Amino acid sequence: MITDLDAIDRAILKILEKDAKTIAKSIAEHLNLTKTPVYERIKRLEQDGYIKNYVAVINKEKVESSITVFSFISLEAQKGPMMDDFLELVNQFPEVVECFVVGGEFDFLLKVIVKNLDAYYNFAKTKIATLPNIGAVKSAFVLKEVKDEIAFPLL
Amino acid sequence: MITDLDAIDRAILKILEKDAKTIAKSIAEHLNLTKTPVYERIKRLEQDGYIKNYVAVINKEKVESSITVFSFISLEAQKGPMMDDFLELVNQFPEVVECFVVGGEFDFLLKVIVKNLDAYYNFAKTKIATLPNIGAVKSAFVLKEVKDEIAFPLL
């Protein structure tokens, strides 16, 4: 168990969250080490849950056409248990790639990816609208993706 | 150059965007193939840009405390060149992990990650507020992260 991360651990994380295929030897050279300590640190970072997993980032524009929509949802009455029911349901929808409980003008912010406007209409009608205690729903359609980082901004 | 993806390519993408460390042999078994065609297909998917890269997903809660804030920004006058200036500047800010041009009540939606409320105040004051042509700025602070998928929802 790592109590806290030192500068070397952070440097390794920063490299791996940019390119998980970076070979240990190259990381080692970059940090003036040999590959064994780099390897051991990575294993610790994995085992202690600092690294959740490794994923391929796919180019969604190339793979298939889609639109991204943000939905802002307010509940009629935000009672604790109702919120949990709501969230559990929303969590199941594959179209919802992000879901946050927020403070402000509305209660939930959803990022939804669907094939086209028609699919979004369908999603809103058959999934969102049927959720319990829905108040207002507003949508913002993405016209252009300027930035979409996966990496957490480590200093 | 791949004209379009077949069912096998899509199956491979789906596996790799969940776990990039899945070994070729296991993918092959899953698809009733041997590892060579799986390997060759992955290479094609990489070379033709269907797979952008591979990244480590880090557990940001464990690595360092932070808050996530959504900022909704309206410009005073959305002239084309001004928008580009704005976007180029926003793109530089490491705190901004996502930035979209949207249609609706406001022009831009930003997802911002900072250490704490103080850092957000600072970010808003020294970075957002100094951008050209800013109209209204609204913020929604994330109280709870319910879902945060990286994988594109392939059917």
Added chain:
DNA sequence: ACTGAAACCGGTACACC
């Protein structure tokens, strides 16, 4: 486009400092 086997190279284990 896939099979099967051989070669290669990076990840993994270990003995030592």
Added chain:
DNA sequence: GGTGTACCGGTTTCAGT
């Protein structure tokens, strides 16, 4: 917590179909 070496397993290559 680090180095250097040796081993092992997955990737990569290739001849054959």
